[in-house]
Amino acid sequence: MYDLIIFFTLLGLGYTFGRMAEAKHFKAIIEREKQNQQLLTFSERFPPAGIGPVNSELVGGNVVISVDYFKRVAAGLRGIVGGRVRAYESLLERARREAILRMKEEAKAKGASMVVNVKLETASITKGQKQQVGSVEVYAYGTALIPITV
Amino acid sequence: MIISNIEILPGKRISKHLGLVQGSTVRTKHVGRDLMAGLKNIFGGELLGYTELLQDARKEATERMVRQAEAIGANAVINVRFSTSSIAAGAAELFVYGTAVIIE
Numbered sequence: 050m051y052d053l054i055i056f057f058t059l060l061g062l063g064y065t066f067g068r069m070a071e072a073k074h075f076k077a078i079i080e081r082e083k084q085n086q087q088l089l090t091f092s093e094r095f096p097p098a099g100i101g102p103v104n105s106e107l108v109g110g111n112v113v114i115s116v117d118y119f120k121r122v123a124a125g126l127r128g129i130v131g132g133r134v135r136a137y138e139s140l141l142e143r144a145r146r147e148a149i150l151r152m153k154e155e156a157k158a159k160g161a162s163m164v165v166n167v168k169l170e171t172a173s174i175t176k177g178q179k180q181q182v183g184s185v186e187v188y189a190y191g192t193a194l195i196p197i198t199v
Numbered sequence: 200m201i202i203s204n205i206e207i208l209p210g211k212r213i214s215k216h217l218g219l220v221q222g223s224t225v226r227t228k229h230v231g232r233d234l235m236a237g238l239k240n241i242f243g244g245e246l247l248g249y250t251e252l253l254q255d256a257r258k259e260a261t262e263r264m265v266r267q268a269e270a271i272g273a274n275a276v277i278n279v280r281f282s283t284s285s286i287a288a289g290a291a292e293l294f295v296y297g298t299a300v301i302i303e
Contacts, residue, residue, distance in 0.1 A: 059241055067243035096209055103209045107202040113250045117243030166205045172283040184246055186253060192203045
């Protein structure tokens, strides 16, 4: 009986705070993406032709985001019937966009005009009980091209 | 030391390739952080402790790679790649490798 109460409390807490945190995070991401729109990122391996003299430097950004209790349960249930796991999709999307933003911010601080050869690396760093995903890490890195001002 | 993850260095000429250099570090979380992470696993959100931990670990791995490159007389490392592998529960290896080169 107590177990059940604890379970539903955790579920409720996870749902409320998890949703709030996610909504807040997405809002912040959209805002910051607008601010950093001028800085272009490419997954191309080489810089576009005719960009003039530049210095290059490695930049990167990482983030670790944890799933909340509700999402874990929802994903567990989804595991029974199969199909899209929305709970994890939004988690990964958040993590990727945040990592790219952090990389862009580092590049911007260094005065870069663009970032080329952006690579994304995802790792699930902790596994909870029953080998479920606890939290994911996303690392985004690329080469920032910093124009040389003469 | 210039580090880049593309194969060329814009505006510079590579005069010599010196081969692969690498750096790695294995890190594990500590109990305090783990406790906080446990709480966060209920509420969701960013695990700042882990973010910093991994960032530091990457920096260290990169430094090791740079030291190795310096030891063989390189002044730049190109085509750098990062990779992560979890080797045991709670421990992760961060690995970085690239090609050491001499630029003019």
